[in-house]
Amino acid sequence: MADLVSHPDEVRVVSKRFGKGATNIDRYLELDGYKAVQKALGMQPDAIVNEVKNSGLRGRGGAGFNTGMKWSFVPKQSPKPKYVLCNGDESEPGTCKDRLIFEHDPHAMIEGVIIAGLAVGATTGYIYIRGEYRYLLEIMQKAIADAYSRGYLGKNIFGSDRHFDIYWHGGAGAYEVGEESALMESLEGKRGIPRIRPPFPAVVGLWGGPTVINNAETLASVPHIILGGADWYANLGPPKNGGTRLFCLSGHLEHPGVYELPMGYNLKRMIYEVGGGILNGRKLKAVVPGGSSTPILSPEEIDVAMDFDSLTKVGSMLGSGGVVVLDETTCMVKFALRIMKFYQHESCGWCIPCREGTDWLKKTLTRFHAGGGLKKDIDNIQYLSENMLGRTFCPLGDAAAMPTISIVKKFRKEFEEHLDGRPCPFEKQGKIEELPVMV
Amino acid sequence: MRLSEQFESRFAEMLTHYPTKRSVLVPTLLYLQDEIGYLSDEGIAEIAQRLELTDLEVRNVISYYSMLTTRPRGKFNVQICTNIACLLRGGEELLEHCEAKLGIGHKRTTADGLFSLEEVECIGACSWAPAAQVNYDFHENLTPAKMDSVLEKYKNAQ
Amino acid sequence: MPDVNITVDGKKVAAPAGTLLIEACKNAGIEVPSFCYYPNLSLQGACRMCLVKVEKMPKLQTACTTVISEGMIVATNSDEIRQARKSMIEFLLGNHPLDCPVCDAGGECELQDMAFSYGAAESKYMEPKNHKEEQQWSPVVYFDRPRCILCYRCVRVCGEGMDVWALGVQNRGVSSIIAPNQDDHLECEECGMCIDICPVGALTSGAYRYKTRPWEMNHVGTTCTHCADGCKTTLGVRRADTGMEIVRGDNRDKSGINGDFLCIKGRYAFDFAHHKERLTQPLIRKDGRLTPSTWEEAFEVIGSRLTEVRDCDGGQAIGVLGSTRTTNEENYLLQKFARVVLQTNNIDHHRTADFPAFVSALTERPEAAASMRDVYNAPAILLIGNDPTEQHPLLAWQIRNNVRLHRARLYVINSQPIKLRRQATSFLQIPTGAEAQLSSFLAGQDSAIDALLSGPTSRDEWISLREKLRSEPGLVIIFGSEIRGSDVVSLVKSASGIHDVKFICLGDYANSRGAADMGVYPDLLPGYQRLADPGKFHEEWGGVPRAVGFTLPEMIESATAGKLKAWYVVGANPVGRLALDPFAFSQSFVVVQDMFLTETAVIADVVLPAANAYEKSGTFTNTCGDLQLVKKAGEVTGTKSDFEIIVRIAGSMGYDVRKLVPFGRGMTADMGQSRGAQSGEVDRHGVWLEASGLELKMSPFDPMAILDEIQRLLPGYAVSRMDLLAGNAQHTALPAGKAGALHDPKLIVPADNNLFSSGTLGRYSRTLNSVIENRHKKPEELEVAAD
Numbered sequence A: 001m002a003d004l005v006s007h008p009d010e011v012r013v014v015s016k017r018f019g020k021g022a023t024n025i026d027r028y029l030e031l032d033g034y035k036a037v038q039k040a041l042g043m044q045p046d047a048i049v050n051e052v053k054n055s056g057l058r059g060r061g062g063a064g065f066n067t068g069m070k071w072s073f074v075p076k077q078s079p080k081p082k083y084v085l086c087n088g089d090e091s092e093p094g095t096c097k098d099r100l101i102f103e104h105d106p107h108a109m110i111e112g113v114i115i116a117g118l119a120v121g122a123t124t125g126y127i128y129i130r131g132e133y134r135y136l137l138e139i140m141q142k143a144i145a146d147a148y149s150r151g152y153l154g155k156n157i158f159g160s161d162r163h164f165d166i167y168w169h170g171g172a173g174a175y176e177v178g179e180e181s182a183l184m185e186s187l188e189g190k191r192g193i194p195r196i197r198p199p200f201p202a203v204v205g206l207w208g209g210p211t212v213i214n215n216a217e218t219l220a221s222v223p224h225i226i227l228g229g230a231d232w233y234a235n236l237g238p239p240k241n242g243g244t245r246l247f248c249l250s251g252h253l254e255h256p257g258v259y260e261l262p263m264g265y266n267l268k269r270m271i272y273e274v275g276g277g278i279l280n281g282r283k284l285k286a287v288v289p290g291g292s293s294t295p296i297l298s299p300e301e302i303d304v305a306m307d308f309d310s311l312t313k314v315g316s317m318l319g320s321g322g323v324v325v326l327d328e329t330t331c332m333v334k335f336a337l338r339i340m341k342f343y344q345h346e347s348c349g350w351c352i353p354c355r356e357g358t359d360w361l362k363k364t365l366t367r368f369h370a371g372g373g374l375k376k377d378i379d380n381i382q383y384l385s386e387n388m389l390g391r392t393f394c395p396l397g398d399a400a401a402m403p404t405i406s407i408v409k410k411f412r413k414e415f416e417e418h419l420d421g422r423p424c425p426f427e428k429q430g431k432i433e434e435l436p437v438m439v
Numbered sequence B: 001m002r003l004s005e006q007f008e009s010r011f012a013e014m015l016t017h018y019p020t021k022r023s024v025l026v027p028t029l030l031y032l033q034d035e036i037g038y039l040s041d042e043g044i045a046e047i048a049q050r051l052e053l054t055d056l057e058v059r060n061v062i063s064y065y066s067m068l069t070t071r072p073r074g075k076f077n078v079q080i081c082t083n084i085a086c087l088l089r090g091g092e093e094l095l096e097h098c099e100a101k102l103g104i105g106h107k108r109t110t111a112d113g114l115f116s117l118e119e120v121e122c123i124g125a126c127s128w129a130p131a132a133q134v135n136y137d138f139h140e141n142l143t144p145a146k147m148d149s150v151l152e153k154y155k156n157a158q
Numbered sequence C: 001m002p003d004v005n006i007t008v009d010g011k012k013v014a015a016p017a018g019t020l021l022i023e024a025c026k027n028a029g030i031e032v033p034s035f036c037y038y039p040n041l042s043l044q045g046a047c048r049m050c051l052v053k054v055e056k057m058p059k060l061q062t063a064c065t066t067v068i069s070e071g072m073i074v075a076t077n078s079d080e081i082r083q084a085r086k087s088m089i090e091f092l093l094g095n096h097p098l099d100c101p102v103c104d105a106g107g108e109c110e111l112q113d114m115a116f117s118y119g120a121a122e123s124k125y126m127e128p129k130n131h132k133e134e135q136q137w138s139p140v141v142y143f144d145r146p147r148c149i150l151c152y153r154c155v156r157v158c159g160e161g162m163d164v165w166a167l168g169v170q171n172r173g174v175s176s177i178i179a180p181n182q183d184d185h186l187e188c189e190e191c192g193m194c195i196d197i198c199p200v201g202a203l204t205s206g207a208y209r210y211k212t213r214p215w216e217m218n219h220v221g222t223t224c225t226h227c228a229d230g231c232k233t234t235l236g237v238r239r240a241d242t243g244m245e246i247v248r249g250d251n252r253d254k255s256g257i258n259g260d261f262l263c264i265k266g267r268y269a270f271d272f273a274h275h276k277e278r279l280t281q282p283l284i285r286k287d288g289r290l291t292p293s294t295w296e297e298a299f300e301v302i303g304s305r306l307t308e309v310r311d312c313d314g315g316q317a318i319g320v321l322g323s324t325r326t327t328n329e330e331n332y333l334l335q336k337f338a339r340v341v342l343q344t345n346n347i348d349h350h351r352t353a354d355f356p357a358f359v360s361a362l363t364e365r366p367e368a369a370a371s372m373r374d375v376y377n378a379p380a381i382l383l384i385g386n387d388p389t390e391q392h393p394l395l396a397w398q399i400r401n402n403v404r405l406h407r408a409r410l411y412v413i414n415s416q417p418i419k420l421r422r423q424a425t426s427f428l429q430i431p432t433g434a435e436a437q438l439s440s441f442l443a444g445q446d447s448a449i450d451a452l453l454s455g456p457t458s459r460d461e462w463i464s465l466r467e468k469l470r471s472e473p474g475l476v477i478i479f480g481s482e483i484r485g486s487d488v489v490s491l492v493k494s495a496s497g498i499h500d501v502k503f504i505c506l507g508d509y510a511n512s513r514g515a516a517d518m519g520v521y522p523d524l525l526p527g528y529q530r531l532a533d534p535g536k537f538h539e540e541w542g543g544v545p546r547a548v549g550f551t552l553p554e555m556i557e558s559a560t561a562g563k564l565k566a567w568y569v570v571g572a573n574p575v576g577r578l579a580l581d582p583f584a585f586s587q588s589f590v591v592v593q594d595m596f597l598t599e600t601a602v603i604a605d606v607v608l609p610a611a612n613a614y615e616k617s618g619t620f621t622n623t624c625g626d627l628q629l630v631k632k633a634g635e636v637t638g639t640k641s642d643f644e645i646i647v648r649i650a651g652s653m654g655y656d657v658r659k660l661v662p663f664g665r666g667m668t669a670d671m672g673q674s675r676g677a678q679s680g681e682v683d684r685h686g687v688w689l690e691a692s693g694l695e696l697k698m699s700p701f702d703p704m705a706i707l708d709e710i711q712r713l714l715p716g717y718a719v720s721r722m723d724l725l726a727g728n729a730q731h732t733a734l735p736a737g738k739a740g741a742l743h744d745p746k747l748i749v750p751a752d753n754n755l756f757s758s759g760t761l762g763r764y765s766r767t768l769n770s771v772i773e774n775r776h777k778k779p780e781e782l783e784v785a786a787d
């Protein structure tokens, strides 16, 4: 459905079958499909875990934790069944990559889930897909059914003595449900309220059983690692940041799109070469490097390698791969407001600082943007965000606070330009927004 | 409550996927809503009874998820994303355009019951912004003019 | 388990492994604030008030979810932490209506206290607040949404604690809201636990709201007057034109056998005290009509008529009925009065459980009576008959929480699918009325099994259950009034091989057990001592009439035959309650003392307006034998306690009250314990005391003087007076030796009260009635007879 793009700098691993009809299982087999899982069937679980660990694959869901390491936390013995849970809730603003994997390469997801299962000793996997992606759920359903009919799922997969079941599961609209513990709650038929940790899902997860939770892209990368080897994969990116990733380029770019680039690819180059530069030749104002939760970068900061560690060094995060580019016509107050409006809408409401903080900040930013801002509001926005930071029940609170703090810090001047009843300098006319009402 | 065979067979299949009945709740509610338009009191009671939950528990869950609704809405639910990527590419203007075109605001339904309008959060189409969904169909790289023809298509298709 | 050592704010703290950091701190005297943490409820980590610094952890940690580990170093009071706390309060106050001046919780609000402690006084908030109208969820529960801080305590106590699950959380983010189970209202047990546990004024009580401010009340800790479980309750009282008005009931200090718990009756049903039909003047029948009179005249009439009947027709011509809601001291005094002043053993009461059989079955091992606390701690419980959820709410709470928190095994055997089956390891249904066969079967008589087999339970399952029960050391066997007489004996016998087994026999009213223990029986003296063997009582009282007296049915028979010439009915309503023929009373001289003009009182010759248990002092014994203090809280001018009335009648019969109430002889005179929230008790009696040549401080109206006598003569009651006065329940021991009796099982008539009814009293409670009406039930279903 979504348009595919390409660029010579791309290194196609996860996306290598995109646009090649791999939803068809026979076509998938022609394109090296299901080879990795057969190889994994001949490997010791520890060997799989080590292979993935050494590949330097880090979670593509946002936090960037070493995947093999995460798998190694699953206890070997467990009285309760173990599970693999594929996180396809993709809802981080700026992110639209998992969608392409489900659309073009659903069997790779199945393969990745089975291999994770073999690695940790699980025999059941769930693929959770956000509710808005109904057409992808249908693609996945068919892929799973095809895999069962070929004997790749179910009893004695590929004629081995191993069993593996995979089930699809659809969400119904909630960003917070992408958070791993809320995801489990949702899958169990509950409100998406995160769980207290510890215990971590790897030890106590779905229905109390040890559970590996990985992002869709992470799991889709695994078969390639098994086939190509840890070293090959690790060497695609800088140290400790193995492989490639799908970068979702959006915003004020000439050629937005999802591109697969090696980890550590230079951001500036990504914007100006891959993305075709700023729309209509305008000037760059800021970049969101990894989805709406990540601190924003100013033009001076974009000469940076897009890997987890380099971005941490510049005070931001690689996040989920959503690169949103803002040009000079963008009102940063409006941008901060839209981000906060999102988090206010998506906060699960469980904990005080996130529930109240996002609402308060949204109201203040709304008034501020509408021309009712006071000088002390600027400090107050900062103060409130800092009071949320690190104190909420789950990282959503941080995700709301971090970009806000960075925007106020780096674009304070723009806030000041909104003071004293002045209309927004970027709006065609000073549009007054309605204040939020409680539902 | 009589529901379609497709619903029943999917429901029966889903029950076999999980160790607890309750786990089918979220997808089931969405399928039920697709079938009867919204989650009516009767529908809620039906699902609660099937899954051995109280109506309250089902309502608690429904009210959490933004795609689930206990109020009827139009045949075509037009959902315009205005989140950051779409915002930068004219998502808000698109929303305003639809408001004017359909003569309704956020979460309202046209008098003929054909269209509802909703401003939504990121729908995963950021690289093809601005984007909208009508029911489950994606429409991307939109402009007001393109949106008009999209709406027209639905209007004629009904 | 060895203790884990940690350091908190430089102080060494040790606590058992598994302890939560917040609890370890509390035990060490270090206060870590919290809203959502509540002991024994599931953990939330939601309010973020308890954030502390744990060394080596990058972020602040919630003390309420952190389990202590060896060597942990914790700081609870740094600038960073104080700022975190302050910011939480600021976040909360942002949307909070700050309507403290009109909020019921003002003055006892945790949010207020925290704002005070952490100095979040300066408001940074300029936006319009999210507002919502207050909602009424039931006659007793109101919800003010903007005040709610979403600590989820109410949701958890309703679900986890009560197993009612009537509250949920709906919507998300700042729109999150606590929601009742029926859209806009609640259908639940109306226990009010949600209100009690609410740290702010979001949930308020229909009974109390807008009545007073917390600091305008005095608080009196006493014992509930309704069912036989004996919850401790704290009554908030305030001066009113008619004396002292009770405006609130709760369990604010969380002490006592019930800890947190109170049911709807304990929490709200004190309002009968100010019912408009409350009697406040003695009534004497003149020209066929009950006419208001003075106390003096009433005592004179009663004194002379009772003396006349006793002296002309003998004591056997007088019948005395005691109450299941008067204190131990009053019951004791009443039977003593009957025996020594009226010279009759014709005394009985409304029996709702077979305590005499229970005592006689346990004479060999009197220590085997379980206390209410045992129900919370026992490793296993067998419940036969009864529906504690309705009839013994505290017992049900204890059972549920023992199962939930200690994983106790619960075996339920009942003829109905009672709600507690949801907590049961095994639930076996038996045919109605098969309890006798059940006892025999459990006692080893295999042939009795046939009567149990009509249900879904197979022979093998019954036999395996019996085996399982026999291997449950520490088992507590709880049985309802379905089991009586020799069946009690069989049941006790069935458990003879179980190590450390204990029993509870369930009676129905607040002091049913006390009435039994105090010997309100025609053949049993206090402590279930048989008349034939009066022992110490003979000496103490200077003689006890020998002839066994009449049971209630026998009294009725005698009265119908015209032989019973006088009735003295104290706090009982046999006509209304036991559907007795009023004719049996119309032939005699009838004295009734009660709060209302009951079905029995209307046909009396003299009606005396009595105080209720919230308006006097003494002790109650709950159905488990736990003794607790009853303290005076309310007062209605014009009434007198049953204790005082009995003493005055004895006085008016010319009896030396010093012999009846041995005041000044025991260990304590009334040092104020009986005065509750008021003073001036002595002054109130001053005139009479002086006229009778008695010293003011040594009063014959001092129930403690009778308690002295009880403690002296009943070894099982010789508990610590200090602990009792401190408000702690003291478990009494059953009498050993030749005590108890096997009566005719038909003498037992269960009260059949449910959660919303309470004998005659309940009919005068506006709150209970409003809840019942709210459920749109037909009145005939609700009419529960009086006690």
Ligand SMILES: Cc1cc2nc3c(=O)[nH]c(=O)nc-3n(C[C@H](O)[C@H](O)[C@H](O)COP(=O)(O)O)c2cc1C
Binding pocket: A058, A059, A060, A061, A062, A063, A064, A065, A067, A087, A088, A089, A090, A091, A092, A175, A176, A177, A178, A179, A180, A181, A213, A214, A215, A216, A218, A219, A394, A395, A396, A399
């Ligand atoms: C508020 C919030 C939303 C999240 N949403 C997603 C999501 O949509 N998809 C996803 O894969 N991970 C999401 N995550 C990250 C998950 O919690 C989890 O870390 C991830 O699925 C683990 O997979 P990975 O190790 O492969 O990245 C989210 C986290 C937070 C705190």
Ligand code: SF4
Binding pocket: A176, A194, A346, A347, A348, A349, A350, A351, A352, A354, A355, A392, A393, A394, A395, A396, A397, A398
């Ligand atoms: S930070 Fe708190 S309120 Fe926000 S989503 Fe997480 S748990 Fe919910």
Ligand code: FES
Binding pocket: A093, A094, A095, B081, B082, B083, B084, B085, B086, B087, B121, B122, B123, B124, B125, B126, B129, B131
């Ligand atoms: S921001 Fe609109 S689809 Fe992502």
